[in-house]
Amino acid sequence: MKFLPAMLALFIPLSGLAGNLPPIQTVFIILMENCDWSSIKGSANAPYINNALLPIASHCEQYYTPPGNHPSEPNYLWLEAGTNFGILNDSDPSINHQKTTRHLATQLLNAGISWKTYQEDISGTYVPLTATNAYAPKHNPFVYFDDVTGTNNPNWAYGIAHIRRYNELAADLAGNTVARYNFITPNLCDDGHDSCAPLNNPVRQADNWLAAQVPSILNSVAYQNGGALFITWDEGSSGHDGPLGMIVLSPLARGGGYFNNIHYTHSSTLRTFQEIFGVTPLLGDAVNATDLSDLFSQFRLSSVVKLPGGAMQLTAAGVIPGRTTLVRASGDFASWMPISTNVAGTNTFTVTDSTATNFDTRFYRLVQLP
Numbered sequence: 001m002k003f004l005p006a007m008l009a010l011f012i013p014l015s016g017l018a019g020n021l022p023p024i025q026t027v028f029i030i031l032m033e034n035c036d037w038s039s040i041k042g043s044a045n046a047p048y049i050n051n052a053l054l055p056i057a058s059h060c061e062q063y064y065t066p067p068g069n070h071p072s073e074p075n076y077l078w079l080e081a082g083t084n085f086g087i088l089n090d091s092d093p094s095i096n097h098q099k100t101t102r103h104l105a106t107q108l109l110n111a112g113i114s115w116k117t118y119q120e121d122i123s124g125t126y127v128p129l130t131a132t133n134a135y136a137p138k139h140n141p142f143v144y145f146d147d148v149t150g151t152n153n154p155n156w157a158y159g160i161a162h163i164r165r166y167n168e169l170a171a172d173l174a175g176n177t178v179a180r181y182n183f184i185t186p187n188l189c190d191d192g193h194d195s196c197a198p199l200n201n202p203v204r205q206a207d208n209w210l211a212a213q214v215p216s217i218l219n220s221v222a223y224q225n226g227g228a229l230f231i232t233w234d235e236g237s238s239g240h241d242g243p244l245g246m247i248v249l250s251p252l253a254r255g256g257g258y259f260n261n262i263h264y265t266h267s268s269t270l271r272t273f274q275e276i277f278g279v280t281p282l283l284g285d286a287v288n289a290t291d292l293s294d295l296f297s298q299f300r301l302s303s304v305v306k307l308p309g310g311a312m313q314l315t316a317a318g319v320i321p322g323r324t325t326l327v328r329a330s331g332d333f334a335s336w337m338p339i340s341t342n343v344a345g346t347n348t349f350t351v352t353d354s355t356a357t358n359f360d361t362r363f364y365r366l367v368q369l370p
Contacts, residue, residue: 035203054257092130
């Protein structure tokens with residue numbers, strides 16, 4: 001019997017076909033503030049990150065801001081548009097607003113993909129163009145784009161509908177009504193930007209906030225059904241480029257403490273999001289970036305083994321738990337016969353094709369149903 005390499009066909013939405021990423025359905029990103037990775041990894045001030053998240057996550061060891069891209073605001077803009085538009089300050093939208101429509105939120109809107117940002121300490125009754133409580137516009141990239149704010153109009157309905165109070169997230173998670181793209185900004189104390197009472201310890205403040213808030217995301221239907229949570233920092237302390245933390249949690253991530261030393265920047269994160277959602281063209285420096293796909297398991301046949309007697313044992317990886325995955329076989333790429341139908345409880349499963357002994361040539365494909 002001749003056996004040719006297995007062929008995989010991922011019959012899933014186009015968004016899952018871009019790059020080398022698995023079929024991620026919902027994205028959450030949490031932006032923390034002004035801290036080098038060396039101040040977090042292994043730190044006694046970050047027990048939740050080190051003891052609860054990193055052992056189940058994938059993370060980067062060489063993640064940076066774009067070179068010299070400081071202070072905060074340019075990095076938030078970069079994550080949305082792949083450029084800082086020449087801005088190297090933290091001024092309000094009244095000064096730094098942009099007319100361009102070439103940014104991620106508008107690409108998502110035009111593709112019919114839902115998005116929302118949850119900002120801690122806003123009222124949700126108007127577009128938050130200026131600081132209020134411990135909210136700062138410089139940590140909310142969306143208020144810098146005229147097509148989101150109606151050109152600095154606090155009463156712009158579209159902006160109000162998409163820029164929401166953070167405390168609405170819990171109900172949206174519980175009701176499974178979150179958008180497909182969710183950008184989350186804690187306030188200036190909870191993101192580690194400021195030193196705040198009673199702890200007066202920015203790293204511990206941020207870690208405590210994550211410990212209180214992340215479990216509701218990880219326990220949600222949106223996360224468990226092909227979701228991914230990205231936790232990263234805008235820049236290093238004292239204007240350092242990095243390395244910064246980038247932690248990825250997902251049923252589709254490699255997880256288990258996996259890390260790499262690939263060089264990434266915020267352009268890598270933006271490119272990853274564009275590939276997940278299948279929106280083009282790549283924005284700004286995203287065209288030059290390496291995506292974060294190495295942190296994820298790929299939807300693929302990870303192992304094909306010929307057993308004694310001629311049967312073939314196939315192992316699928318990168319499967320979304322709870323989704324139906326079909327395994328099919330063919331001898332000519334034209335006629336496909338079912339081998340197995342699986343609803344896996346994990347992101348991998350193994351099946352055996354006992355009919356393989358009847359064929360000289362055998363091709364395989366996986367089909368993951370929506």
